[in-house]
Amino acid sequence: MTQPGPRPARILLADDHTLVRRGVRLILDAEPDLTVVAEAADGAEAVAQARGLDVDLAVLDIAMPRQTGLHAARELARTRPGLRILMLTMYDNEQYFFEALRAGASGYVLKSVADRDLVEACRAALRDEPFIYPGAETTLIRTYLDRARNGGPLPERPITEREEEILKLVAEGHSSKEIGDLLVISPKTVERHRANLLQKLGLRDRLELTRYAIRVGLIEP
């Protein structure tokens, strides 16, 4: 056994659920080479914490009030280039996975994973190695990681911001006319966006669109 490094890696932990922070902190602090030095309950708080502290790794939940983990990740990757970022989320979803990598995260772990996987993901992130969460090794992700490793072109975001906006409203049950009035655009434009969404996501109708939106956490049932 070799000596551990000069000091354990310093971790910032952000999740809006107190109970999750409890569990994660318990697991990470049990490792000699990892220590949680700060907690945050939303994305803005996480960014603020990282500003004033010496932190090596940020573990961010995606779904947080006010500012999401993805948003915070983009901010952190921009302002603190040396900082590693690990997304910790309940969403087993390719969309979010790609979004996370694009936001500057080097790892993506599900909240349902075992303790060991979480620890390994943290260590991998600290080495700046991409971490594939177990059970998500789909062809798409493999392709993505291969391309990322070889410096190839990354696939673009399948869904634009505007489309996500429309997706959310459609899934909430609003008609094209309502959405058009809300966004001050023609109902026909809304329908065009909706049609593009159906095509891009490979779905059939707005009912499947709703279930998709619920699945990825865009809206609540």
Added chain:
Amino acid sequence: MTQPGPRPARILLADDHTLVRRGVRLILDAEPDLTVVAEAADGAEAVAQARGLDVDLAVLDIAMPRQTGLHAARELARTRPGLRILMLTMYDNEQYFFEALRAGASGYVLKSVADRDLVEACRAALRDEPFIYPGAETTLIRTYLDRARNGGPLPERPITEREEEILKLVAEGHSSKEIGDLLVISPKTVERHRANLLQKLGLRDRLELTRYAIRVGLIEP
């Protein structure tokens, strides 16, 4: 200070996220009068665990794969009348709250609450007192709880078996004709059932019907 009871209350903990179970278990086991004796990762597992074990209280997450916490709560309330049920969820939402009470839960706590509130909610549930999570004391909830306390009539779920069958199929995205073919009845009859469902549940269209079905655990997103 009096002596604690002859034994701590035995708790079954169900949540699909390992990390949440860690946190909750840590908090509850720290209390001398509470002990977690079993864990489950989904609703079906929770029901199975409760069958073979001596359990006083079930702490159930709502959003779980395969079978939701609400579904499991209904099952448990039916098969194990003595068992107390506490819903633990991320949804700060009246709909869910009512759905939980109707499913047989005696408490409703958010995952973002502090440790103390979770412990107090468990103790309240064990005494079979309804627990209002902090910040959710709306008029609607007060009325409901008053009626529950005074033994008044609780709003029932006025859905027949046949209607639930149609509800499920509609929520899965099938058309009236498809459902008619499947159940060997006229599409018009399907439409009549669907119309009755909308009226009974106070919903507007099949999109809300879908979200309702997901909420009560009838189908998955």
Added chain:
DNA sequence: CTGTCCATCCGTGCCGACACCCATATTTCG
């Protein structure tokens, strides 16, 4: 600069959802 992607807009047409009206056979229950 030129091409690609994005957001915006329009017309036509079909079909299913949904509301409103109606009736009838069976079962359940007071």
Added chain:
DNA sequence: CGAAATATGGGTGTCGGCACGGATGGACAG
């Protein structure tokens, strides 16, 4: 037994979802 609820079937009409065409202007990258 008679009333109510349930499950079944029908007709008619409006409206919106969705597919299929098309077009334009602006932003950004190669």
